[in-house]
Amino acid sequence: MRREDLGDLLNLIAIVEEGNFTRAAAKLGVSQSALSHAIRRLEERLGVRLLSRTTRSIALTEAGARLIETVQPAFNEVAGRLSALTSMREKPAGTIRITTSEHAAQTILWPAVNRLVAEYPDINVELNVESGLSDIVSERFDAGVRLGEQLAKDMIAVRIGPRLRMAAVASPAYFSRHPVPKTPMDLAEHRCINLRLTSAGGLYAWEFDHEGRELRIRVDGQLVFNRIHLILNAALAGHGIAFLIEDHAEKAIADGSLVRVLDDWCGPFDGYHLYYPSRRQASAAFTLLVEALRYRT
Numbered sequence: 001m002r003r004e005d006l007g008d009l010l011n012l013i014a015i016v017e018e019g020n021f022t023r024a025a026a027k028l029g030v031s032q033s034a035l036s037h038a039i040r041r042l043e044e045r046l047g048v049r050l051l052s053r054t055t056r057s058i059a060l061t062e063a064g065a066r067l068i069e070t071v072q073p074a075f076n077e078v079a080g081r082l083s084a085l086t087s088m089r090e091k092p093a094g095t096i097r098i099t100t101s102e103h104a105a106q107t108i109l110w111p112a113v114n115r116l117v118a119e120y121p122d123i124n125v126e127l128n129v130e131s132g133l134s135d136i137v138s139e140r141f142d143a144g145v146r147l148g149e150q151l152a153k154d155m156i157a158v159r160i161g162p163r164l165r166m167a168a169v170a171s172p173a174y175f176s177r178h179p180v181p182k183t184p185m186d187l188a189e190h191r192c193i194n195l196r197l198t199s200a201g202g203l204y205a206w207e208f209d210h211e212g213r214e215l216r217i218r219v220d221g222q223l224v225f226n227r228i229h230l231i232l233n234a235a236l237a238g239h240g241i242a243f244l245i246e247d248h249a250e251k252a253i254a255d256g257s258l259v260r261v262l263d264d265w266c267g268p269f270d271g272y273h274l275y276y277p278s279r280r281q282a283s284a285a286f287t288l289l290v291e292a293l294r295y296r297t
Helices: 001-020 023-028 032-046 062-090 100-120 172-177 184-189 228-236 246-254 283-292
Strands: 051-053 058-059 094-100 123-129 144-145 154-159 164-170 206-210 214-218 244-247 260-261 272-277
Touching: 001 023, 001 032, 001 062, 023 032, 023 144, 058 062, 062 164, 062 206, 100 123, 100 144, 100 228, 123 244, 123 283, 164 246, 184 206, 184 214, 214 272, 228 246, 244 246, 246 260
Parallel strands: 094 123, 094 144
Antiparallel strands: 051 058, 144 272, 154 272, 164 244, 164 260, 206 214
């Protein structure tokens, strides 16, 4: 079917619904002559007459009636679906897919999502937890969560959390067998618990900052995990030094299960940001989620 066929079929439906060319032309915003020409053009392409015209009335031919019976329900369904889409602007709905780290999902995303889906039952949210970085465009995510320093320049970024700090920790039992490191370079003499970045495939290089001096240290050890809770469990079990965002280890540090070291080398850094393509057309549901996540000091 050609594009002009669709327009001419809509013209025919309007004539049938209004009962004459005058009212149909007014409804469509065209002249009667233009409407009459469109119907003749459709009849010529189909090779059949669709309307019987007299000076006082019009009526569908048998072919016209069969055509209307076929196409009018389909057009009505399309109109209904378009109306439903329009109503979604007033009633937020749809699915939002976000790629995120485990820590951001637990501490920032889930509390906001929990409130949002309770208030808006037609909004669906999918959180895809990864320890590495994803290409949100090619993998068809609506947005992603990254630390501020990892954001691409062609993305819109919304800050959704406070500044963070890392913590190097190990159990008292581990330090009973090994000396406490004084600088990040001392980690070469220790067993460290590594984090595997799933998408990139490599191991996370531990990042330190002291009085403007920045270091990235590659560490060694018996254990490698791609989930933070496993790294924490290994540290608690005395298998080495772990390097975690500090709130993962706060409780264990407070009760003495873990000992923090290299604290003066762990300065604050930019926290989590929600990012998405600048060309993205934001839905009402996505806008609501952004505002629910936006960090306000």
